[in-house]
Amino acid sequence: SEVGFNLYCRLLEEAIKELREEEEGKEKKEDITPVIDIKIDAYIPGGYISDLKQRVLIYKKLAEIKDLEDLERVKEELKDRYGIYPRELRNLLEIIYLKIFLRKLGIGSLVVKENKLILRYLQNAKIKAKLSRLPSFYQQRLIKEEHRLSGISKIDLSGIKFAEILKFLKEFVINLAKDSI
Template identity: 70%
Template sequence: IKDLEGLEKAKEELRDRYGLYPQEVRNLLEIIYLKTFLKSLGIISLIVKGEVVVLRYPPDVNIKAKLDRLPLLYQRRLIKEGKKLVGISKIDLSGVNSPEILKFLKEFIIDLSK
């Protein structure tokens, strides 16, 4: 799956072959969606380590301006190391329930794309 269109085709094929799929498959499809969408924003990877999400991106991707425009809800969760956010950004997920992490990340990424 290389783009969002490919993801939609894969979802359609899964539904055609297997009908409704379990929550675990839906979660996997959400993760694929998030990673594909992030790639379109220039973000190389999203990794969840415990209660922290780590976003990695090339230094030439100007993500700081986008992070500054995020709603306060997300800005409070940014972990700032030093004065610059170059190459890596970390988001604190403490207090976000496990079932809600995917929803939180999806909303965060959609807001980041604006």
């Protein structure tokens, strides 16, 4: 709950800053760092990169990725130096992919909890408009709540196998980002 409150405060500060920048005619910078909370193994296994210093350097490179070109460059480097990535690293790379899109969309967090995807976002009107234009497959999964908090959307994930969650999230975010990236 401490983390949730801190995230709420950060999102609130960013929303206020965005409103002020809009009033001043400035464009919002893509400087948010989206939080992704999915219960999957996403790390660099010691068996893939045994040298701890090398692993730390790769983690630093991964943390600095800001766009798809950076991600592809690091993926190629990993494959060239260490071979085909194990599942845990593939998951980590998919999460970084999601973060790139979430940052561009202004989504502060993506949480998978109890068969639901919970999105918290800063640019309310823009995201709500994008959600309304999603293909019907995703529209049917949107959870309508009467007293829904502004800046939060929930998507039903029931029926999606746990192993397929990352694939679903990636396709969902790509569909959400259409026409804006």
